[in-house]
Amino acid sequence: MIIAVDGPAASGKGTLAAGLARHYGLPYLDTGLLYRAVGLAVTSQEDSAEFKQAAIAAARALRAEQLTDTAELTSAGAGVMASKVAVIGPVRQALFDYQRDFATQPGGAVLDGRDIGTKICPDADVKLFIQADSKARMERRARQLEARGLEVDRYALYHQIEERDARDMLNPHGGFYAADDAHLLDTTLLGIEAALRAAIAIVDSTMALKAGH
Numbered sequence: 001m002i003i004a005v006d007g008p009a010a011s012g013k014g015t016l017a018a019g020l021a022r023h024y025g026l027p028y029l030d031t032g033l034l035y036r037a038v039g040l041a042v043t044s045q046e047d048s049a050e051f052k053q054a055a056i057a058a059a060r061a062l063r064a065e066q067l068t069d070t071a072e073l074t075s076a077g078a079g080v081m082a083s084k085v086a087v088i089g090p091v092r093q094a095l096f097d098y099q100r101d102f103a104t105q106p107g108g109a110v111l112d113g114r115d116i117g118t119k120i121c122p123d124a125d126v127k128l129f130i131q132a133d134s135k136a137r138m139e140r141r142a143r144q145l146e147a148r149g150l151e152v153d154r155y156a157l158y159h160q161i162e163e164r165d166a167r168d169m170l171n172p173h174g175g176f177y178a179a180d181d182a183h184l185l186d187t188t189l190l191g192i193e194a195a196l197r198a199a200i201a202i203v204d205s206t207m208a209l210k211a212g213h
Contacts, residue, residue, distance in 0.1 A: 001026065001108040002123070003203060004116035006178065007130035009079055009164055010137035012187040012195055016130060017112035019196040020203065024110070029102045031113035031120070032082060034059075034095045036073045037066045039081025046081070055085040059094035071148060076141070076160055083164045086114070096120065114168060117179035126206045128199060129178035132188040134161055 003020055007013040014030050021028035041058040045051050072078060085091050099120045103109050111120065117127035132140075138158040145152050169177075178184060183202045187195045 001125045001207065002103050002121050003108075003110040004121045004124035004127045004179075004182075005110065005112035005130060005199075006114055006117050006128070006182065007112075008114075008132075008137065008168070009161055010141040011130040011132045012140065012190075012192070013112045013128075013130040015192055016128070016185075016187075016195055016199045017110050019192075020199055021110040023196075023200055024203070026107065027102070027105065027109045029099065029109060029111045031095075031099050031111055031116065033067045033070070033073050034062060034098065035082035035086045035091075036078040037062060038091060038095075039083075039085045040072065040078050041066075042085065043077075043081055046084070052088055055088050056090045056094065059085070059091040062095070062098070074144070076145070076157060079164060080160060083167045087167070087170075092119075117182050118177070122179065125210065126203045127179050127182040128202060129182040129184050130195075131184065131186050134158065134165070136188045137161055 001024065003017070003024075003026070005013045005017040005020070014032070017030070018028055020026070038055055038058045042051060042054045045054045067073065096119075099111060099116075103111055103121050103124075108125070113120070117124055117129070135158070138154060138161050141161070142152040142154055142157055183206070185195065185198055185202065190198065
């Protein structure tokens with residue numbers, strides 16, 4: 001069973017995808033970490049003429065061990081850099097095979113990102129698109145950062161999320177949009193447990209329908 005979970009930054013898609021993976025005993029990949037790792041690798045070249053080529057090279061050389069430092073990878077700065085490298089077509093192509101191989105392993109997997117249901121796994125058994133309003137997403141991300149002992153400028157964080165949304169919506173290579181057959185789940189007013197129960201119910205009902213039950 002392949003479960004594709006998409007949605008904007010801080011919508012709760014990562015938490016829900018990880019919860020679904022635990023519930024169904026499936027391997028899980030946060031595909032956003034791939035782009036964050038590439039973005040971090042080229043941060044020093046952000047304003048240089050070589051930025052695009054450096055990002056492409058970093059994507060092609062990416063290794064699994066680069067995804068282990070989740071504290072750095074999930075920082076607000078890494079998110080900004082991820083959205084900048086994600087608009088580069090050859091970067092997306094370089095990471096495509098990595099994601100497809102993970103998704104199609106025996107038994108299936110859960111993947112979350114921005115274009116899983118539309119580009120990476122258009123044949124996924126279940127597709128969810130997680131959404132929440134910008135203020136709720138800002139507050140969630142702020143609490144995550146504060147839990148690590150970091151100071152948070154909520155005004156700046158809110159505008160980072162808004163700017164990333166705008167950049168992602170204009171991205172010609174991937175999706176800030178739901179697949180036609182995706183199930184929408186708005187988590188604005190839902191806590192983690194309630195959102196996970198709702199997601200599990202969607203997966204169970206979808207698979208039951210496919211099985212003819």
